[in-house]
Amino acid sequence: MGLLSILRKLKSIPDRELRILLLGLDNAGKTTLLKQLASEDIAHITPTQGFNIKSVQSEGFKLNVWDIGGQRKIRPYWRNYFENTDVLIYVIDSADRKRFEETGVELAELLEEEKLSGVPLLIYANKQDLFNAAPASEIAEGLNLHTIRDRVWQIQACSAMTGEGIKDGMDWVCKSLKKK
Amino acid sequence: MFSVMGNCISCWKRHREPHKEITLLLVGIDNAGKTVAAKGLLGESIEGVAPTVGFSSSSMRYDKFDVTLHDLGGGKKIRAIWKNYLSEAYGLIYVVDSSDGERMQESKAVLKDLLQNPRISGKPVLVLANKQDVPGALDEIDVVDQLDLELLVNTYKCPCRVETCSASLGQGKKMDAALRAGFRWLLETIGANFDLLHKRVEHETALQREAEEQDKRERIARVKKAQEERAKAEGQNEEDCCS
Ligand SMILES: Nc1nc2c(ncn2[C@@H]2O[C@H](COP(=O)(O)OP(=O)(O)OP(=O)(O)O)[C@@H](O)[C@H]2O)c(=O)[nH]1
Ligand SMILES: Nc1nc2c(ncn2[C@@H]2O[C@H](COP(=O)(O)OP(=O)(O)OP(=O)(O)O)[C@@H](O)[C@H]2O)c(=O)[nH]1
Ligand SMILES: [Mg+2]
Ligand SMILES: [Mg+2]
Numbered sequence: 001m002g003l004l005s006i007l008r009k010l011k012s013i014p015d016r017e018l019r020i021l022l023l024g025l026d027n028a029g030k031t032t033l034l035k036q037l038a039s040e041d042i043a044h045i046t047p048t049q050g051f052n053i054k055s056v057q058s059e060g061f062k063l064n065v066w067d068i069g070g071q072r073k074i075r076p077y078w079r080n081y082f083e084n085t086d087v088l089i090y091v092i093d094s095a096d097r098k099r100f101e102e103t104g105v106e107l108a109e110l111l112e113e114e115k116l117s118g119v120p121l122l123i124y125a126n127k128q129d130l131f132n133a134a135p136a137s138e139i140a141e142g143l144n145l146h147t148i149r150d151r152v153w154q155i156q157a158c159s160a161m162t163g164e165g166i167k168d169g170m171d172w173v174c175k176s177l178k179k180k
Numbered sequence: 181m182f183s184v185m186g187n188c189i190s191c192w193k194r195h196r197e198p199h200k201e202i203t204l205l206l207v208g209i210d211n212a213g214k215t216v217a218a219k220g221l222l223g224e225s226i227e228g229v230a231p232t233v234g235f236s237s238s239s240m241r242y243d244k245f246d247v248t249l250h251d252l253g254g255g256k257k258i259r260a261i262w263k264n265y266l267s268e269a270y271g272l273i274y275v276v277d278s279s280d281g282e283r284m285q286e287s288k289a290v291l292k293d294l295l296q297n298p299r300i301s302g303k304p305v306l307v308l309a310n311k312q313d314v315p316g317a318l319d320e321i322d323v324v325d326q327l328d329l330e331l332l333v334n335t336y337k338c339p340c341r342v343e344t345c346s347a348s349l350g351q352g353k354k355m356d357a358a359l360r361a362g363f364r365w366l367l368e369t370i371g372a373n374f375d376l377l378h379k380r381v382e383h384e385t386a387l388q389r390e391a392e393e394q395d396k397r398e399r400i401a402r403v404k405k406a407q408e409e410r411a412k413a414e415g416q417n418e419e420d421c422c423s
Contacts (some may be wrong), residue, residue, distance in 0.1 A: 035404035072407070105403045108396070123234075136233055144399070146235070146264035147392055154234035155258065168230075175230050 017062045017088060017179065019084050024091035025103050027072040029145045032160035033091060034067045037170070041147040042161070047071060051081070059174040065089075075106065087173050089120060092143070094133040094157070100142030107143060111150075120176045121153040122169055129159040131168065138146035199241070202370055203248045203268045204380075207289050208275035208292065210255040213310040216346040217275055218251040220355045226348060233258050245367055259290070266299035267384035270370045270377050273306045273360060273363075276323060278344070279314035284326040291327060299384060303377065304339040304369040306362045313346040320344045341365050346383040 022030045026047060035042045048069035056063050066081055068074070088110070092103050092121060125139050129169045136155045140146065145153060154172050158165030205392055210231060210275040219226045224240050232253040236350045239248045252258075272294065276287050294300050320342055325329065333340040343362035349355060370377060 101399050102403045102406065105400055138255040138256075140234075140258065140261050142397070144392075146261050147396070148235070149237060152234070152236040154232070154253075156233065157257075172230050175228055 015042050016060070016177075018086040020065045020087045020089060020173070021081055021085045022065055022067040022089045022091060023078055024070050025073075025093070025099060025106065026072070027096075028069045028091040028093045028103075029124075030070065030091045033124065033126065033158075033166065034065055035170050036160050036163050036166055037050060037065065041137050044180075049074070050119060052151055056170075057134065058170050061174055061177070063170070063173075070092050078110070079113065079115075082113055085116060085119050085173040086177060088116060089122045089169075089173070091122060091124045091160075092129050092139065094139060095130040096126050097142070098135060099140070100134075104143035108147070111148060118151050120173075121151055122173055123153065123155045124160075124166075125155055125157045126160055128157045128165065133157075182381055185240075191245040199244050199246050199372070200293075200378075202245045202270040202367075203246070203250060204271050204273060204366070205262075205265055205269045206249060206251045206273045206275065207262060207290075208254050209277075209290055210253070211280070212254060212275040212287070213308075213347045214254060214273075214275045214279045217273070217308060217310065217359060218249055220347055220349075220351045220359060221249065223351050224312060226351055227364065231255065236263070237241075240362075242363075245371070247367070249333060252329060260395065262294070262299070264388075266294075266297055267388045268381060269300070269303060270381060271304040271306070271366050272300065275306060275308045275310050276327070277311050278309045278317040278319075278323055279311040281318060284318075284323075288327045291329075291331055295338055297333055300338070302338060304366055304373075305333065305341075306366040307340060307342045308347070308362060309342060309344045310347050313343045313348070339369050341369075 018104055022034060024030050031045050031048050031052060032042050034052055034054055035045065037056050048067060050069060052064050052067040056065065068078055068081055090107055093099070111121070123139070123145070125136060127133055127136070134142070136157060139155060154176070156169035156172065158169060160166065189302060196350070208214055215229045215232055215236070219229065222240055224418055232251060233255060234249045234253055237248060238245065241247075252262055252265065257409065274291055274294070277283065307327070307329065309320055310319070311317055318326065324342060327339065329342065333337050343358040345356040345358040345362070347356065347359060
């Protein structure tokens with residue numbers, strides 16, 4: 001074995017590649033969050049018509065994050081992206097209480113998908129910078145999260161605008177995967 | 181042919197050693213050490229634990245029990261979810277950070293709230309006075325005193341045992357012997373009262389499931405209706421702008 005391939009092998013061990021799916025209703029802040037993760041400019045983001053994908057490094061993992069548009073007419077296409085998902089991240093607009101039930105029903109439907117069975121779930125309670133953002137307990141209630149018993153789930157309060165809380169959420173993702 | 185045989189062996193085994201399926205809740209305020217204790221009991225590595233703001237559940241086989249352990253987040257902002265898990269519990273493991281005297285009153289109030297809930301009163305409770313390795317940690321007597329535990333468990337008729345321990349000692353062979361002994365006591369107590377507890381849990385969870393199903397149907401109907409109304413309004417707007 002040549003030196004190069006040994007080096008490559010050594011390097012490839014900690015670099016586990018993970019596929020992360022970012023879903024949520026339109027306007028939740030998925031694309032803003034993705035750009036924030038990749039330290040990109042978050043001005044001028046428009047509603048996503050298809051998908052965006054970015055790779056970010058975290059704790060020895062290479063995370064391939066897929067951000068899919070959340071508009072109602074696009075939601076039926078979400079299922080095209082379910083295969084081989086390691087973690088599902090579901091983003092919600094914590095200030096948009098009117099839509100908690102809708103986003104909860106949409107999430108419940110997602111979790112019934114066989115391809116996502118047992119996949120750990122992180123809920124980013126986004127837009128916490130807004131004065132009327134709901135706290136985690138209200139979101140858990142509004143989205144009926146206690147009915148999810150077939151997988152580990154976690155709520156992370158965050159703001160894709162300021163970046164607050166995003167890293168903590170990704171740390172949880174990496175920790176919940178390490179034991180696998 | 182093989183599958184038939186396999187089935188026979190498994191029924192025979194089941195007859196010989198019927199195992200009891202039970203669910204336990206790990207509760208207590210944030211930072212008490214619930215997740216570390218859970219991992220120790222499950223024999224998983226206790227390195228790099230993050231605060232739980234949600235739900236994590238694992239199963240293990242212990243003697244004649246199939247134990248499902250629900251580890252729930254204890255922070256102020258997530259505690260409200262606990263009420264949804266009470267009916268399925270056969271017993272509680274309540275974890276206290278013995279080194280944090282300042283939060284004992286908070287912990288006491290939270291424990292009282294749990295024990296007085298009709299879905300918990302009467303069920304066995306293991307109290308873990310955790311973090312004994314921290315210098316100055318309260319001992320068993322002080323913890324019992326500060327939580328007003330005797331009065332609480334007598335009032336709400338909960339069989340109770342207190343163990344002082346350090347969940348962070350490790351998992352497997354390194355695990356704190358007191359933690360293991362407490363866990364064994366909890367399972368034995370549940371085993372001794374199994375039929376009664378089982379009936380109670382079956383009944384209360386069935387009621388809860390029914391209510392949840394009903395609630396789910398209503399939610400779906402409301403969301404559908406709102407979506408239809410929105411679609412109609414959008415159609416109206418388009419007509420308005422085109423005419
Ligand atoms: N105040 C505030 N606004 C945010 C935050 N995150 C996103 N937004 C705004 O919310 C709007 C929608 O953000 P996007 O990132 O496009 O949302 P999306 O989930 O990708 O939407 P779709 O692509 O349509 O599914 C934009 O105007 C963002 O600037 C946040 O944390 N705080
Ligand atoms: N010194 C000491 N530290 C401990 C012990 N048990 C847990 N810890 C530490 O206490 C902190 C909290 O432990 P967790 O297990 O995450 O606490 P938790 O009760 O699950 O907290 P939440 O998930 O926020 O509800 C971690 O830093 C642990 O390492 C112990 O016996 N001794
Ligand atoms: Mg988008
Ligand atoms: Mg925890």
